[in-house]
Amino acid sequence: xxxxxxxxxxxxxxxLVDQGVDVIFGYPGGAVLPIYDELFQQNQIKxxxxxxxxxxxxxxxxxxxxxxxxxxxxxxxxxxATNAVTGLTDALMDSIPVVCLTGQVPTHLIGNDAFQxxxxxxxxxxxxxxxxxxxxxxxxxxxMHEAFYVATTGRxxxxxxxxxxxxxxxxxxxxxxxxxxxxSYKPQVKGDLKKIEEAVKMLANAKKPIIYGGGGIINSGPGxxxxxxxxxxxxxxxxxxxxxxxxxxPASDKQFLGMLGMHGTYEAxxxxxxxxxxxxVGARFDDRVTGLLSAFAPNSKKIHIDIDPSSINKNVxxxxxxxxxxxxxxxxxxxxxxxxxxxxxxxxxxxWWSEINGWRKINCLAFDQGSEIIKPQYAIRRLYELTRxxxxxxxxxxxxxxxxxxxxxxxxxxxxxxxxxxxxTMGYGFPAAIGVQMAHPDALVVDISxxxxxxxxxQELSTAVQYRLPVKVFILNNxxxxxxxxxxxxxxxxxxxxxxxxALPDFVKLAESFGAVGIRVHKPDELDGAIKEMMAVxxxxxxxxxxxxxxxxxxxxxxxxxxxxxxxxxxxxxTEAIADEGKVLV
Amino acid sequence: xxxxxxxxxHTISVLVDNESGVLARVIGLFSGRGxxxxxxxxxxxxxxxxxxxITLVTSGTEMVIEQIKAQLSRxxxxxxxxxxxxxxxHVSRELALIKVAGTGDKRVEALRIADIFRANVxxxxxxxxxxxIVGKTDKLDAFIKLMEPLGLIDVARTGVAAIxxxxxxx
Ligand SMILES: Cc1cc2nc3c(=O)[nH]c(=O)nc-3n(C[C@H](O)[C@H](O)[C@H](O)COP(=O)(O)OP(=O)(O)OC[C@H]3O[C@@H](n4cnc5c(N)ncnc54)[C@H](O)[C@@H]3O)c2cc1C
Ligand SMILES: Cc1ncc(C[n+]2csc(CCOP(=O)(O)OP(=O)(O)O)c2C)c(N)n1
Ligand SMILES: [Mg+2]
Numbered sequence: 001x002x003x004x005x006x007x008x009x010x011x012x013x014x015x016l017v018d019q020g021v022d023v024i025f026g027y028p029g030g031a032v033l034p035i036y037d038e039l040f041q042q043n044q045i046k047x048x049x050x051x052x053x054x055x056x057x058x059x060x061x062x063x064x065x066x067x068x069x070x071x072x073x074x075x076x077x078x079x080x081a082t083n084a085v086t087g088l089t090d091a092l093m094d095s096i097p098v099v100c101l102t103g104q105v106p107t108h109l110i111g112n113d114a115f116q117x118x119x120x121x122x123x124x125x126x127x128x129x130x131x132x133x134x135x136x137x138x139x140x141x142x143x144m145h146e147a148f149y150v151a152t153t154g155r156x157x158x159x160x161x162x163x164x165x166x167x168x169x170x171x172x173x174x175x176x177x178x179x180x181x182x183x184s185y186k187p188q189v190k191g192d193l194k195k196i197e198e199a200v201k202m203l204a205n206a207k208k209p210i211i212y213g214g215g216g217i218i219n220s221g222p223g224x225x226x227x228x229x230x231x232x233x234x235x236x237x238x239x240x241x242x243x244x245x246x247x248x249x250p251a252s253d254k255q256f257l258g259m260l261g262m263h264g265t266y267e268a269x270x271x272x273x274x275x276x277x278x279x280x281v282g283a284r285f286d287d288r289v290t291g292l293l294s295a296f297a298p299n300s301k302k303i304h305i306d307i308d309p310s311s312i313n314k315n316v317x318x319x320x321x322x323x324x325x326x327x328x329x330x331x332x333x334x335x336x337x338x339x340x341x342x343x344x345x346x347x348x349x350x351x352w353w354s355e356i357n358g359w360r361k362i363n364c365l366a367f368d369q370g371s372e373i374i375k376p377q378y379a380i381r382r383l384y385e386l387t388r389x390x391x392x393x394x395x396x397x398x399x400x401x402x403x404x405x406x407x408x409x410x411x412x413x414x415x416x417x418x419x420x421x422x423x424x425t426m427g428y429g430f431p432a433a434i435g436v437q438m439a440h441p442d443a444l445v446v447d448i449s450x451x452x453x454x455x456x457x458x459q460e461l462s463t464a465v466q467y468r469l470p471v472k473v474f475i476l477n478n479x480x481x482x483x484x485x486x487x488x489x490x491x492x493x494x495x496x497x498x499x500x501x502x503a504l505p506d507f508v509k510l511a512e513s514f515g516a517v518g519i520r521v522h523k524p525d526e527l528d529g530a531i532k533e534m535m536a537v538x539x540x541x542x543x544x545x546x547x548x549x550x551x552x553x554x555x556x557x558x559x560x561x562x563x564x565x566x567x568x569x570x571x572x573x574x575t576e577a578i579a580d581e582g583k584v585l586v
Numbered sequence: 587x588x589x590x591x592x593x594x595x596h597t598i599s600v601l602v603d604n605e606s607g608v609l610a611r612v613i614g615l616f617s618g619r620g621x622x623x624x625x626x627x628x629x630x631x632x633x634x635x636x637x638x639x640i641t642l643v644t645s646g647t648e649m650v651i652e653q654i655k656a657q658l659s660r661x662x663x664x665x666x667x668x669x670x671x672x673x674x675x676h677v678s679r680e681l682a683l684i685k686v687a688g689t690g691d692k693r694v695e696a697l698r699i700a701d702i703f704r705a706n707v708x709x710x711x712x713x714x715x716x717x718x719i720v721g722k723t724d725k726l727d728a729f730i731k732l733m734e735p736l737g738l739i740d741v742a743r744t745g746v747a748a749i750x751x752x753x754x755x756x
Contacts, residue, residue, distance in 0.1 A: 125611060309660075313653070314649075317587040317589045317649065319587045
């Protein structure tokens with residue numbers, strides 16, 4: 001390959017183009033001006049100017065999760081980089097591939113407390129999968145490509161490349177190709193065939209099997225969801241998914257038990273508790289999922305497919321770990337199942353399904369929609385029903401509305417559901433929706449939001465308007481930080497300390513002041529019309545839906561309780577829903 | 587599955603790229619995840635390939651030790667992680683420099699014990715010695731304890747370096 005020489009800033013852009021990047025989310029400043037100057041002089045990469053660097057990262061996450069590609073962020077040194085930290089941590093916790101380019105003061109000033117200097121690699125070391133400080137021009141091109149390789153392979157995650165301004169200005173060779181081979185970093189994608197055979201035996205002998213799938217299936221790509229669906233159909237086993245896994249198995253399928261965990265369905269949690277063989281596929285036994293660890297699926301043998309060895313035996317000791325990529329392992333598992341002519345124990349499975357159907361009859365997600373006050377669950381149900389005909393992507397903020405969205409909106413395909421699971425970042429959903437809409441200009445993109453969360457990144461209305469992104473914000477306005485209020489009710493004697501949403505803006509006027517559309521909904525019978533109007537408008541819309549302020553999110557596994565001790569609804573006054581050992585848990 | 591909940595001490599060898607920040611990554615991992623470091627030593631061992639070797643002594647339950655190894659392996663600049671305690675016989679050594687100040691009987695007694703422990707005198711004045719001692723951690727601990735009543739005033743220890751016995755390399 002002939003070596004070309006060009007400025008560092010040009011190399012950065014060339015590397016992005018060679019990586020197939022078409023859009024980046026960013027915010028300028030002194031240290032990255034050379035890159036902005038190059039951006040100005042080209043038209044292969046579109047830049048979306050956000051209004052806060054945290055939003056740039058969330059937008060990149062939304063873009064990444066909805067496309068399976070990398071999300072790219074560009075921010076300046078110092079405050080630009082520190083503002084990005086929450087987004088990077090969010091991407092790390094949820095395994096989202098993001099490459100974040102940060103400006104840095106010139107190399108000779110590093111360490112001098114120079115203007116807008118921050119120790120970006122120091123600050124982000126614990127909240128990235130990996131980070132780089134480019135100190136030599138010669139390393140620039142290779143580092144750029146390596147960043148993409150690390151972000152996207154194995155267990156995906158955010159990678160920071162810190163770029164001193166002199167490196168951006170000096171000429172350097174473009175001496176690397178987009179294909180990277182790394183000396184020490186080599187994730188394993190194929191699973192051990194012996195273990196897969198053993199897994200098939202365990203599953204074929206199971207009397208009460210369950211498949212517990214997670215975000216790793218989404219990370220593995222749409223093919224993995226297809227394989228999971230085939231495997232479930234072939235075996236007839238019940239499937240439950242984590243919050244991060246929703247969409248990996250069709251919600252409308254009769255073998256789907258709904259989400260599991262703290263706000264999962266009664267049937268999913270009971271089936272987890274009583275199962276005898278558990279197949280965990282790309283999920284990480286999070287505390288929101290397991291409940292009380294010592295009583296988690298106590299009579300089960302556990303098989304765990306995960307690409308990251310550190311996810312194995314982290315919280316729960318498993319019997320059969322299989323390290324590898326979900327799609328690769330499931331493909332082999334299906335082959336082995338068929339070639340070994342394995343058969344599920346039909347009689348046992350029938351009995352298991354009738355037990356599960358008994359739990360289903362409890363109808364744990366039921367709610368009473370009267371004629372006066374909108375129930376938040378009802379609003380989501382209507383949104384789901386009315387959008388079924390359209391390609392729809394849902395993002396959420398964090399709180400009760402997020403859980404209701406997970407419970408009541410059905411996802412039949414992967415990559416259509418974007419939520420902040422691991423970090424639980426309020427303010428994630430709206431910028432994420434902007435990122436999704438950039439990737440899918442003709443789709444309907446709705447951020448299911450709470451009034452408090454929306455205010456954490458509402459400045460992005462300006463971004464949405466500037467780029468004519470018709471994102472919809474579906475605020476379930478309960479005038480409370482509802483999830484906080486719910487915990488205060490259950491744990492702290494209904495003393496609602498600082499959880500009332502005081503002094504809210506008029507959301508309709510707020511939208512209008514940005515040049516977006518505002519719609520307020522008071523009554524259940526106005527809802528359908530409002531949703532249809534929202535869908536018809538080809539501009540950003542802010543829906544202010546006044547919902548029942550007292551509604552709590554059920555079912556719920558109280559902190560420190562096992563799966564089979566769910567609360568299905570409000571507890572009688574005076575009973576302790578959560579014991580003291582549960583109160584210390586978050 | 588059940589795993590042992592007994593706390594065990596493990597010596598782990600880690601081969602890393604000798605690049606800036608790599609030690610911070612390892613230490614940050616231990617502090618961030620609340621693991622113990624009983625000893626950590628690092629030095630470049632392959633200048634051509636720019637590789638350093640870290641020897642870590644840590645303690646925890648079986649599950650925690652397994653996590654530590656998996657988390658270390660996950661760091662991008664880490665080439666190899668080997669648990670010497672699990673993999674079989676290994677040799678581990680530590681070096682200490684120990685300053686003892688005093689005169690008269692105590693001084694003589696210190697010299698006598700140093701001799702038994704095969705510690706060398708590497709510096710001496712009329713009222714002090716610096717001993718150099720090499721051995722396993724518990725040998726060094728024992729020597730230091732004996733020096734305490736004899737005028738021990740300063741200790742510098744290298745931490746543990748360890749290597750597997752036999753013909754195999756890391
Ligand atoms: C208010 C609130 C309430 C919540 N309540 C619940 C709840 O009730 N139920 C619930 O489920 N969650 C809930 N969560 C989310 C929870 O905190 C976790 O984020 C979530 O459970 C983790 O999902 P996961 O196990 O699928 O793992 P992810 O975080 O998606 O991790 C994916 C796993 O798959 C592995 N992986 C990645 N790529 C691959 C690949 N290609 N092949 C194989 N493996 C791969 C990774 O190594 C990792 O172990 C809640 C969050 C919030 C904010
Ligand atoms: C950045 C951030 N700060 C604080 C929290 C803690 N928290 C979790 S839910 C919640 C309330 C959310 O209120 P709202 O957006 O109105 O949603 P609701 O629960 O009412 O549906 C808070 C404060 C958080 N998750 N993220
Ligand atoms: Mg609210």
